[in-house]
Amino acid sequence: MSTQSSYEYPALVSYEPNPKPVWKLEKVKIPPKAPGDHQVKVRLVATGICHSDIIVGSVPGNAGPGFSYPRILGHEGVGIVEEVGSGVTTTKVGDKVILSYNYCGNCDLCRDNKQPYCLQWVALNIVGKPGLFEDAKSGETVTGGFFGQSSFAGASIVSETSVVNVTNLIENDNELRLFAPLGCGVMTGSGAVLNGAEAKTHDIVMVTGLGGVGLGAVMAAKIAGCREVIAVDRIASRLDLARQLGATKVIDTSAAGEKGDLVGEAARVVNGQRISIVIETTGAVPVIEACMKAMGKRGRHLQLGVPPPGTEFQFPLSTFFSDNKRFECHYLGETTGQEQIPKMIEWYRDGKLPLEKFVKFFPASDAMAAMQSMQDGSSIKAVIVW
Incomplete structure (x- = not known):
C-alpha cells in the first residue's frame, strides 16, 4: 500500500446525451489518496466498448437518484496493478489483470453463487460513485465506479471483486489487450x-x-x-x-x-x-x-x-x-469473471475462442469512431488502446 500523489490520466468522459452518447477525450485526476479497503488502483492498457456503455451513455442525467454527468463509463478493462488497498488478497503491484463487474458478496443471491443478480447490482455497477475522478482543469467531480471499474480512463480505482488476476495465464501485453472483451461481452x-x-x-x-x-x-x-x-x-x-x-x-x-x-x-x-x-x-x-x-x-x-x-x-x-x-x-453468463475468464483463456489456447477474428483495435483518440463502427456494423468488438 502506498500514498503516492495525484496523477493526471487521459479519460473518455461521458456528458449529457443529445440524445446519443457524448464522449470527450479529456484529462482527469485520481485524488491523492491510496486505494481504500479491498480496492486496487489499475493502470488501464485497453478497454472494450460494449453496447451497455452506449445504452447507459444515452440515459438522461435525471434518470434517477445518483445518476449524473460527467461520468466515466467502460467495463471491459485490462491493465496492470499500480497500488493495492488494505485487505486485498487476490493481487499485488505489477500483476496483470482483466476487469469485470462488481457485486456485494453478502446478499442471499451472492451467497447462492448468483452474483450477476446481486441485490446491490444497480447501485454498485450503474449509478456509480462521485469523487473517484476530478477534471484535471476545473477540479469538478467526475463520477466513476461504473461496473466497479470505469475502464474508459487511463487508470482507475477498482473494486477487488472486479479484478481477475491473469499474470500467470497470459503470454504478452498484446494478448492482454485482446482479452479485454472477456470481462463482459464474450463472458455473457x-x-x-x-x-x-x-x-x-x-x-x-x-x-x-x-x-x-x-x-x-x-x-x-x-x-x-x-x-x-x-x-x-x-x-x-x-x-x-x-x-x-x-x-x-x-x-x-x-x-x-x-x-x-x-x-x-x-x-x-x-x-x-x-x-x-x-x-x-x-x-x-x-x-x-x-x-x-x-x-x-x-x-x-x-x-x-x-x-x-x-x-x-x-x-x-x-x-x-x-x-x-x-x-x-x-x-453476465450466470457467472463471475473469477470463475469464467480462466476457462475462456483456456478455450482460446485450444483454438475454440478465436477472439482475433472479431476484435478491432482503436486509439483512444478515435473512440467516437469506434463506437460508430459498432453501431453501423463495420466492426464487431471495438477495443480502445490507451
Missing part, C-alpha cells in the same frame, strides 16, 4: 449457453444478433457440441464469420425485409426440428416475438439484449402455457 454470451441454458449435445440453439455477445454464444454452443447452431443477423459478413466460429445454419433477416419471416426460416433450416434454446441479444421486439414463436415445446428463451425503457412484447399466454415455453432474463 458463452456463459448463457453453458451456465444458463446448460446446453447439451442434443440441443438445437438459435442465436439472434452476432455482436460480441452473440458470437460468444455461437462459439460456446460449438464447445458444448450442440446438434445445430443457428446464427441470425442482417449483416452478411457477420453470418459468414458465425459459420467459421461454429454455426451450422445461418438466417439473413435482411433478405425478407426488416421483420422478415424468422419463424418460417428457422423451421426451414432445421427441417422442422425442435429449437430447444434461444439466445436473444438484439433487444428488438419483433425479433423477441419471433423467437418465442420459433422455439419448440419446453424451449428456453434467454434474453440477453436490453430493450429500451418501456418496451413491451406480446405472446399468447395459452400458447406459452400449453407449450411449456420459458422466458428468462440472463445477466
Whole structure:
C-alpha cells in the first residue's frame, strides 16, 4: 500500500446525451489518496466498448437518484496493478489483470453463487460513485465506479471483486489487450449457453444478433457440441464469420425485409426440428416475438439484449402455457469473471475462442469512431488502446 500523489490520466468522459452518447477525450485526476479497503488502483492498457456503455451513455442525467454527468463509463478493462488497498488478497503491484463487474458478496443471491443478480447490482455497477475522478482543469467531480471499474480512463480505482488476476495465464501485453472483451461481452454470451441454458449435445440453439455477445454464444454452443447452431443477423459478413466460429445454419433477416419471416426460416433450416434454446441479444421486439414463436415445446428463451425503457412484447399466454415455453432474463453468463475468464483463456489456447477474428483495435483518440463502427456494423468488438 502506498500514498503516492495525484496523477493526471487521459479519460473518455461521458456528458449529457443529445440524445446519443457524448464522449470527450479529456484529462482527469485520481485524488491523492491510496486505494481504500479491498480496492486496487489499475493502470488501464485497453478497454472494450460494449453496447451497455452506449445504452447507459444515452440515459438522461435525471434518470434517477445518483445518476449524473460527467461520468466515466467502460467495463471491459485490462491493465496492470499500480497500488493495492488494505485487505486485498487476490493481487499485488505489477500483476496483470482483466476487469469485470462488481457485486456485494453478502446478499442471499451472492451467497447462492448468483452474483450477476446481486441485490446491490444497480447501485454498485450503474449509478456509480462521485469523487473517484476530478477534471484535471476545473477540479469538478467526475463520477466513476461504473461496473466497479470505469475502464474508459487511463487508470482507475477498482473494486477487488472486479479484478481477475491473469499474470500467470497470459503470454504478452498484446494478448492482454485482446482479452479485454472477456470481462463482459464474450463472458455473457458463452456463459448463457453453458451456465444458463446448460446446453447439451442434443440441443438445437438459435442465436439472434452476432455482436460480441452473440458470437460468444455461437462459439460456446460449438464447445458444448450442440446438434445445430443457428446464427441470425442482417449483416452478411457477420453470418459468414458465425459459420467459421461454429454455426451450422445461418438466417439473413435482411433478405425478407426488416421483420422478415424468422419463424418460417428457422423451421426451414432445421427441417422442422425442435429449437430447444434461444439466445436473444438484439433487444428488438419483433425479433423477441419471433423467437418465442420459433422455439419448440419446453424451449428456453434467454434474453440477453436490453430493450429500451418501456418496451413491451406480446405472446399468447395459452400458447406459452400449453407449450411449456420459458422466458428468462440472463445477466453476465450466470457467472463471475473469477470463475469464467480462466476457462475462456483456456478455450482460446485450444483454438475454440478465436477472439482475433472479431476484435478491432482503436486509439483512444478515435473512440467516437469506434463506437460508430459498432453501431453501423463495420466492426464487431471495438477495443480502445490507451
